[in-house]
Amino acid sequence: YAFDYDPSAKAITNRRTIVSGFERGLPDGSCLDSEDALWNCRVVGGAAVARFSETGEQLGLVDLPVSWPTSCTFGGGDLTTLYVTSARFTMTPDHLAAHPREGSLVAVETAIRGLPEPKFGY
Template sequence: MSLSAVTPHRARLGEGPFWDAPTQALYWVDIAARQALRLMGGQLQVWQLPEHVSAFIPCERGDALVTLSSGVYRLDLATEALTLLCVADPKAGNRGNEARCDAQGRLWLGTMQNNIGEQGEDLPITRRSGGLFRIDTDATVTRLLNGLGIPNTLLWNEAGSQVHFGDSMDGTLYQHSIQADGQLGAAQAWFGPHTRGGPDGSAMDAEGFIWNARWDGSCLLRLTPSGAVDRIIELPVSRPTSCVFGGPELTTLYITSAASPLNHPLDGAVLAIEVDVPGKPCHRFAG
């Protein structure tokens, strides 16, 4: 497998890749640099935001959602105007981290104690104050989980009856059943911990296998539906953070990464790799 960086841009903390099939565009963020980025038609566009941003997801009505420290906002891509959609997590000192939309176009947002200073420096995490929230298209917020450390990975099965969700502080990926009332069943440990780094973001392929980025592990793990390691994909970056399937046939895997003390040349790049199985598509916010 040959890997390449899709742009010369290097993020301090690249995260949240999203592939928009209708426009064939890749969206992602640099949390520490407060940037939302889009690569479309070979052109990179950067939106500089006033706060740390953990996700950048297009909406069906033409604008996009950005998950900032103070709340979830709509971003007008032309004027750069921000409009508050909701404050999902009211706890002071928390920020958004993982965010994805389910097949119904509802945003799921995992939050955590803020660990990034005003200059982008690392701050210690001293409490498990995060939560998992679902934001419906009318901006209604439903709290689903409490007491989270570092939420990462949000993936649903085909039937929408189960969600994979990870907490990097535990080194573990979990499964939760989704009950009839929309609440989640008890966490079932599904994978981890593992010697190749900690679990970060993930993508699911058409066979139901999960491709999990391994922070400080320099690799992706492809995991079977039963939670076994199918293969290890070695990467030329120290801290891969997440991945998403894109391209015309959803066979290009885009991988975000972060800077590291090792200063590898590609640390912070978005990498692209062609794979032998297509992935599942991303869903826009339906509102």
């Protein structure tokens, strides 16, 4: 979903669907790039980060060596490295033996510049 945010009221309003019909995994953590696209981790076996336009059109898909990617952010000197965290809970010992990268941090070089994460404090 997308929302409007009013920082003075610290309130979100106007909930709306931005992506529908994408069936690979479930949505989890996201980040934005300099082209106003949303990068969304696809958890629960999605094994990918999907890139969507502001209107919800799929622009790209990055396959990952982990089945439960959980969150992502851009980093590196020019903000073109996509860092993706992953989970390994509930996975069987046999699955973990066959997929040793589960639970690791994955770095993917992209041709697209990300945005720095905003600093947030209470």
